[in-house]
Amino acid sequence: MNANTNEDENQSSIVPDIIESPRKRMRTDNLTRKSWSLMDRRPDTEVFQEMGVSLLEPDDGDSCDTMPVNNHKSSLKRKRDIENVNPNVNGIITSPRGKFSPKSPRGKFSPSPGSSRIKSPRSSEKFKPLQPSDQILETSICDAYQIDEETPVAQSVSADYKGFGAATAGRTRASDSFTRHSIDEEPRVHPSQPxxxxxxxxxxxxxxxxxxxxxxxxxxxxxxxxxxxxxxxxxxxxxxxxxxxxxxSLWQRLDLGNKNLAKDSLGKILDRKPLIVRLASSEIGEWHPITAPVESRIQYLDLSMCSIDRQTLEQLLLRCSGLRKLSLENLALNEATQIIIGKCSNMETLNLTMAQGVTPDGLTAILEGCNSLQSLNVSWCNLSEPSLEALVEKLPPKLQRLNLSGARTLTDDMVVTLVGRCPRLLELDLSDCSRLGVTALTALLTLSRLEHLALSRCYLLPPHAFTKLSSMSSLQYLEVWGMLPTSSTNALRAALPAIQINQFMFR
Incomplete structure (x- = not known):
């Protein structure tokens, strides 16, 4: 009878084991897949550290061949399960070996040892609910929570059993302590709650x-x-x-690009006293204040491609005399607006790409007032010849970057004046200036600091003239898009090995 009873118990312990661990079936189906085992005799220390699991120390004095049958053995089994998952819990519980130890005999249905053999408290709860007994709280849950709360497994265990500990408060000293921890601690965020x-x-x-x-x-x-x-x-x-x-300090940067601003919204924006304001591609409502202009703190203003009426633009610029960078790309300007821009004495960067309404007097006011200007972009502004003459004669000597692409009426004499006016140029874009010839290219050779030069689609320049640029030791990039066939471009690269040709299609 005893033998039959033991066989029945062994079979009953094996069948729930198979049901409780669906990962075992995955392991038997994928035997060729490599897995990391907590029971390996020679584990990889770095791998376990990455997994957050410390090494298990073998204990030869323990073996578990049969399933527990009473509550006391059930609590010991639970202590082993918790320690197998979290070996750091060692304040009260010693380090017993789990059920499937490398030195323990394997049963009929036990495959090779692996991480799937370790059963956590969560996996056992799916099929066997926890019994609210004082003994379980004292030996497996409460003490582990108090000893090593910082470990991930202990945190999960404490989070799952806080409500249970509160329900059984007052029965034992351990349950009271556990309840006190669950009440005094800050509430934990649960994914299922908003x-x-x-x-x-x-x-x-x-x-x-x-x-x-x-x-x-x-x-x-x-x-x-x-x-x-x-x-x-x-x-x-x-x-x-x-x-x-x-x-x-909370409103130093305002990015309102691609927005629709209601009427008088600009006044509210200025009240926040920002430093950086971006209104690119936005539709800005009317703003016509009747009070005296109050100086704002804006230093960087981007109005590229936005929709704004001229009076609102003037009122805004009147309050931004401390601007350092300003972008008015594709905006319609009048001479009064250009005069207001000229009052920004700290201006360093000005972008007027495709701006309409630029006049010679307006350019003169801008260039005379903005003495600290270092970067200027007036490409594709459809500048007239008088405007270009005023430009090259009034350019500040400190200018380092200049874009004049699309200036169809720019002549060689203007380039010579420009080079004499701005000897510190680092970047110069003269693309699509179709009237430039060899005289202009020869004048550019005197720019000793020039690093980037764009002469794309300047069709009056002969290909052999570009070889003169080899005397410019500082030149690093040359753009000649649309002027030379592939074979001629390769020959030019061979003639100018220190210069990278056609690296940037659009500047």
């Missing part, structure tokens, strides 16, 4: 507004991580948050 639930727990904990106890400096640091729309919502909560949200 974020607003946890925020409400933080704000309304114990009937007190925890957020109101924070200092203004702490709230300000929190607001630095919020998007601008959320900041605007925070300003509607109370007077204190409104005052903190109006801090200038």
């Amino acid at each position: 974020v607003s639930h946890h925020i409400n727990q933080l704000v309304c904990h114990d009937g007190q507004d925890q957020f109101s106890l924070l200092s203004d400096e702490v709230i300000l640091d929190v607001m630095r991580w919020l998007p601008k729309l959320t900041l605007a919502h925070c300003m509607l909560v109370c007077k204190r948050l409104y005052r903190i949200a109006c801090t200038e």
Whole structure:
């Protein structure tokens, strides 16, 4: 009878084992797949460190051939399972070997040892609910939570059994301690609960507004991580948050590109006192203030391709005299607007690509007022010959980057004047200036600091004239798109080995 009973128990212990671990079936189906085993005698230390599992120390004095039949053996079995998953729990429990030890005899249905043989508390709960006994709390759950709470497995165990520990509070000292931990700790975020639930727990904990106890400096640091729309919502909560949200450091950069701004919205933007404002490709509503202009803090303003009326543009630029970088690409300008731009004495970069309405007097006002200008782009502005003459005569000597592509009326004499006016040029784009000849190319040889030169589609320049550029030791890039066939381009590369040819199609 005893033999039959033992056989029945062994069979009953094997069948639930197969049912409880679906990963075992995957292992038997994919025997050729390489897996890392916690029971390997010579494990890879680095692999286990990456997995977050420390090495298991073998213990020859333990063997488990049969399943437990009473509650005491069940608790010991649970202690072994927890330690097999988390070997760091060693304050009370020693280091026994798991059921499927390398030195233990394997059963009929036990394949080669591997990580799938280790059963966690979570896997056993799927088919066998936890019994609310004081003994289990004292030996396996509570003490492991108190000893090594920082480990991932202990955290998961504590998170799953907090409610159970609270329900059984007062029975034993261990359960009381476990309940105290679950109440005193901060609430853990659970994926199944919305974020607003946890925020409400933080704000309304114990009937007190925890957020109101924070200092203004702490709230300000929190607001630095919020998007601008959320900041605007925070300003509607109370007077204190409104005052903190109006801090200038929170509004230093405003990116409102591709937006539709309502009427008088620009005034509200300036009230935030930003440093960087981007309104590219936006539709800006009218803004015609009747008050005296108040100087703003804007230093970088991008109005490229936006839709704005001229009066609104003038009112905006009147309040931005401290601009350092300005982009007015594809905007219609009048002479009054250009005179206002000339009052920005700190201007370093000005982009007027495809701007309409540029006049000789307007260019003169800009170039005379912006003495610190280092980068200027007036490409494809359809400049007249008088405008080009005023340009090359008034260019600031500190200019380093100049783009004059598309200036169809630019002549060789203008290039000679330009080179004498700006000897510090680093980049020069004269693409599509169809009237330039060898005289202009020869004048460019005197630019000792020039690094990038674009002469694409200047069809009056003969191919052999480009070989003269070999005397320019600082030149690194040369663009001659649309002028030479492939064979001639390769020959030019061989003649100018120190210069990279046709590296940038668009500048």
